[in-house]
Amino acid sequence: xxxxxxxxxxxxxxxxxxxxxxxxxxxxxxxxxxxxxxxxxxxxxxxxxxxxxxxxxxxxxxxxxxxxxxxxxxxxxxxxxxxxxxxxxxxxxxxxxxxxxxxxxxxxxxxxxxxxxxxxxxxxxxxxxxxxxxxxxxxxxxxxxxxxxxxxxxx
Numbered sequence: 389x390x391x392x393x394x395x396x397x398x399x400x401x402x403x404x405x406x407x408x409x410x411x412x413x414x415x416x417x418x419x420x421x422x423x424x425x426x427x428x429x430x431x432x433x434x435x436x437x438x439x440x441x442x443x444x445x446x447x448x449x450x451x452x453x454x455x456x457x458x459x460x461x462x463x464x465x466x467x468x469x470x471x472x473x474x475x476x477x478x479x480x481x482x483x484x485x486x487x488x489x490x491x492x493x494x495x496x497x498x499x500x501x502x503x504x505x506x507x508x509x510x511x512x513x514x515x516x517x518x519x520x521x522x523x524x525x526x527x528x529x530x531x532x533x534x535x536x537x538x539x540x541x542x543x
Contacts, residue, residue, distance in 0.1 A: 412527050418518045424525035426453035426532045431521070437510035444513060453531035457521065464517055471516035478508055 410416040417424045421432055429452050433445040444464075449456050458464070482504035487497040505512075 414522045423450040424522045425455040428452040437514050443510045467516045467520035470519045474512050
């Protein structure tokens with residue numbers, strides 16, 4: 389029992405230290421879906437990308453640093469091009485794994501590609517949006533330490 393508790397404490401401490409190592413890197417924001425400027429809060433309303441009714445619903449602003457995510461109307465149309473590239477990467481990975489490593493036939497490998505793209509479509513959409521927005525925003529450590537405004541400060 390004691391070793392299990394010790395392991396969990398070590399595991400959580402290790403995860404937190406690794407999380408802090410990557411903080412400030414655009415990859416942290418891309419893979420976590422957090423604000424690209426402060427990396428403190430998720431950009432998405434729901435954390436589960438497979439809740440299809442809200443897969444792409446985003447907060448208008450970060451509540452921590454007040455960065456507006458949608459810079460202009462149709463801002464995320466550019467993410468479609470990124471989505472194409474990310475989809476190609478997933479398709480190539482599915483083909484290589486199914487055809488070369490597992491040794492399936494060519495037809496089965498193509499069905500593996502279709503299945504992979506269908507299953508990972510919500511993740512690909514979010515990942516491409518995260519990559520796209522990180523082209524336009526940089527991490528700002530000054531905004532990371534800034535406390536969010538409370539309702540009493542706004543009055």
